[in-house]
Structures are given as structure tokens and as C-alpha cells.
Amino acid sequence: MTATRTRRIRHSLAEIGLNLAALGGLVALTLVALAFFFNISLIMFKTGSMSPTIPTGSLSLVREISASEINVGDVVTVDREGKLPVTHRVTTASAAAADGTRSITLKGDANELEDPAPYTVSTVRLVLWSAPGLANVVVWFSNPLVLGSITLSAAALVMWAFWPRRVEGEADEATAGPAIAADFVGASVTASSVASAAASAPAASGTSAVRTISSRRHRGSSRRHQSPRHSKVAV
Template identity: 70%
Template sequence: MDEFDVAERQRPRRSAASIVGGTLLNVAAVGGVICIVLVILAYCFNITLIMFKTGSMSPTIPTGSLALVREIPASDISVGDVVTVDRAGQLPVTHRVTSVTGDRGTERTITLKGDANLSEDPAPYVVSTVRIVLASVPGLAYVVIWFSNPWVLAGLTLGCSALVMWAFWPRAGRKRPPGSSGGTGVHGGGSRTDGAASSQSRQPGQRPARHAAARNTAVAVVLGAGLTVAGVAAPASAEPQEKVVAGEAVVLTAIGDASVMQSLTPGASAPWEVGITTRPQAGPGSIDVTLAGAGSAALGLVMVVDSCTVRWTSAGCAGTSTRLLDEEPVPVDGVARALLSMPSDQARWVRFDVTMPASAEVVDASVALTVTANGIGDDVSVSPGPISSLPSTGANLGFAVWAAAGAIVFGLVGAWIGRLRQRARTERTVR
């Protein structure tokens, strides 16, 4: 039997726990490297991530997509680009550029339209920079949202603590097979020079290089986690989304930001607009518009309702406006209430500003509104979907930072205690 066969027989097999732990560390390290790359891209090339919460860019970019975007000057914008534009006091909007005007200075005036929308955004945007979409991955935004859940973050924190502790936990050398030489244990016949054993005198169970690799992997995991927290991009979404419900004669056009409506916070408001028009072939008559709401009163929602003879713009009503309801509680009893009556040959655009009072509590509740237009032999309804408060499951940067720091400290303290216990056992053995 040659020396190679003897060495193979003497080499201890890795335990299942060692294999699992090493695999988890390597996977986490890969995630850390990805995070580092993303942060480098963000700081050096202005590349960040955005999430699409609605489908106004479908089918090109469906709901739940995660996109890679890069900031560019307005002078580089071209018709057909899909760009993200920041809006004061609102979430960013990500739509396709339909026109670019202006060739002086650093600003450009652009118009946008969602691929799934029937018309352009209500007003043009004056921008000096935008973020252009480079690539997108469908469904990946849901993974990001899942990881923002505090329960998931708590689990990751415990897992990170366990991995750090495992990586730094002291490994006791295994006993050598009979006949081997160059021992390094307490009772071994060999000796150390300058505190380090040579590769020939090292016990098969002792693998300092592997331990060092595990520690380096743990450091990569920790670094990746910290950079993830530091480099998380603020998610943008493709809003507002336009929904058209057409009957035989009446056409309702609803425009709203679903993500805002489903994540109200105390003191915040969510606008929703409904346009009431008729088909060209519709006969004369009148249309009655009603509002019904159903759900929980726990949110304490109130609303202001105005109508305009033309479509609303970012500057307000360019036609004739009328206040329909002023600071009224949002109905939750399901009973239809009259809003207005209008001639069938005219148009009305009704704007709802739903506000959650600053004194309201965030609770797990929702309200659904429905606008119905009835007249000239037609009955058409449209709803913006549920209006609810922001649940306490969103990602919290401070919590993530302290969780990561706590995981590192807890893991290192646990490993340090393990080393103290091992040292104490060694001293008792020597005595």
C-alpha cells in the first residue's frame, strides 16, 4: 500500500454539519459578492434597482418585475426609452418616452405613456436627469418584498449569527491513527517550532487553512449584508395606472396609484380620478354618478371630491371645477350615494383625495370604493381596488443595521466563549 492510500485512509470524512455549514457560508458569500457588485455599480455608474408594483408597462415589464436602471442626463433621452422620473411629493413614475422637446441647457420636456395605458400621462415632465431602464427580471420584486418582512429579517439575523459563530468556533484536533507521527496535540510526541506545526506534523483532523477560509467567508457574508443595507435603492413603480371600463354607451376611465392606495400611512393621502364620458353614438339624456364604499371604519378615512369638465393635470383643473364633497368620511356601509348628474353629451372627471388622518392608527383593515355611472340605458362601475394602511411589515433600515450588527456580535461572542471553554478544558487536561 503506497503512501497516497495511507493518507487517504487517514484523512477524516467531513461531517454532515460541516458540509451543510460550509455550503451555506459559500452561498451567502456569493450573495455578498453580488451585493458588493451592486453597490459598486450604484456608486460608480449610478446604477440602481427599482420595483414595478403595477402593470402599466405590461407586457414589456409586468407587475412584480425588478429592473436595473442607470441615471442619465436629459440630453441623452430618446423617444422609445423606458425611464423613471421623480415626482415631488409622489412616487416616481416609470413609463416609455413618447416625445422630447427643448435643446437648450440641461433640461428637457418629455411626455410619457405606459405600454398598457390608452393615453399619455396627464402632463409632461421637465427633467434634467432620468433613470433609464437597462434590463428587468419578471417576478424578482416579490422576492425583494418577501425579504423586507421583519420575520424574515429576524430569521436571517439568527441564521447569520449561527453562521458567524460556526465559522469562528474553535475546532479541536482529532486523534491520529496508530502509527502516525509528528503529533501536535497535548500528548503528542512531536513539537512545534515558533508556535506553528509543519504540514508533515499536522494531524489529519486539523485544517487551519479551511478554518481561515471559513472565517474569510463569514467576513464576506457580513460585508455583503452591510453593503446590502447601505446600497438598497428606493423602489420605484410604474404609476399611475389607467383602467378603462366601457359599456354600451358610457365609458369610465379610472386613474390611480394602486401602491399608494394600498399603503396609506397616518397623514398621507391617495388621489384617484374617474373620467365619465360617452361613446359618439350614444343618444341624448343624463347620467347619474354614485359612490359606494364598503369595508372597515377603523382607518378613519376622509375624502375630498371634486369634478372637472376636462381631465385633471398636475397643475389642477384647466376647465370648470366643482366641489362635490368636502372632508367627508369615506362611506363603508355599501350604500350608494349620489355624486352628480350630468348631460350625456358632456364629460366629467371626478377626483377623489382620500386621506388617512394623522391621528389614525395603522391597522389591518381596508375599504373598497366603487363609482357607478347609470343612464341612457347603460350601467357601468369601476373600483380602484382596496384602500388600506401600510402594514408594519415593511423594511426598516435602522432595524436592518442593528440586526446585522447584533448578528455579528452575537456570533463572535459565542465563538469567543467556545474558545474560552476549550482553553479551560485543555488546561485541566494538562494538569
């Protein structure tokens, strides 16, 4: 695998991780804004009392409304003191009292009978939308071990993708640098050796020439000293 392809894979993985993180953050911010400005929240169905309309494990989007807005046939969530909330369909609704409360009766779509007693409410949560099976996903992601693993994995992926690495060209330059320096030093040493040899050669020749001239002068002087002696003998 080439370095360029490896960099592309890292870049793609980093983009995927960042996009997923951004999507998760966007969803969280959207839910917070909906809850704050529009009283919208999520509920999960742990039983099948509203099947087949809303089966077990469904995730629903609900909005809080006043008792005066309740209509027969609405699927609403009612809080119960000391018990879990109940989400059933409204079968009857009384006129509003002086304090704005109403008495309503509820029945699950999968149940044969209505709930045992009516509920007196001032507000309820109206089911706006539901999706089967999403509650299990939310429960799985809400597990602390899963959340921690996802967070650490995303952080590790981003760090791995953006961690600085030596580029192939830089590595070649770093490797070639000492070799070039070594060649330059070797060339300098060779040039210095050649220059020294060239400088020493004339000096040696000059020395030899001086010695030759001295030697000739010495012979010439010896001959001059010997010539008179031979002349006298000849006379």
C-alpha cells in the first residue's frame, strides 16, 4: 500500500468519525431545543398494551399539552403518582373544571377493557410520532460502557487520522542528505589530494634541476682545477 493511499484512507476515516460526531451532537442539540422551546421529549414503550399501533420497544416523540387540548382518540401519556407513566388511547374526556383539569378514561389498543379508573389531569403528553425498535437502540447506547467505548474509539480514530507523520518525500530527502554530504566531503578530499600532488611535483622537479646544475658546476670547476696540472706535465 502506497503512502498516498494510506493518507487517503486516514483522511476518509477521520471524515467519517467527525461526521458521526457532528451528527450525534446535532441530534442532541435538536432534542434539547425541542424540549426547551416546544415541550417535546422522547418516551419508550416497554409493554405491548398499545400493539399493534405502537409495539413493544418503540420510541415515541411526545409533546406536553394542556387538558383543554385533549381529544377523544388521542394517544396520551399520563403520569401516575408512585407508578410508571401510562400511555393509552383516550376513550372519554369530561368538560374542563374550574381549575382547568379534566377527567379522562384510557384504554390500550391491545387491552379488552379500559383502565380501572379515570385520570384527572391538567396536562398530558400527546404522542406525535413513533418508531418500532428504536427504544432498544437508545437503551443500548445509554449503557455507560457503550458510551465510554464509543467516545474513546472516536477520539482514538481522530488522533490516529490527524497524527503528524513523515511524508515519503521528506524521508527520501532526509536519507539523501547525509549521502550527498559524504560525496561532497569525498570529492573535496580527492580534489585536495590532486592539488597537493600537483603542487609537490614542480617542487620535486625544481629540486632535481637544482641538484643537476650544482652537479655540473661542480664538475666544471673540477676540470678547471685539473687543466693547469696537466699542462705543466706536458711542458
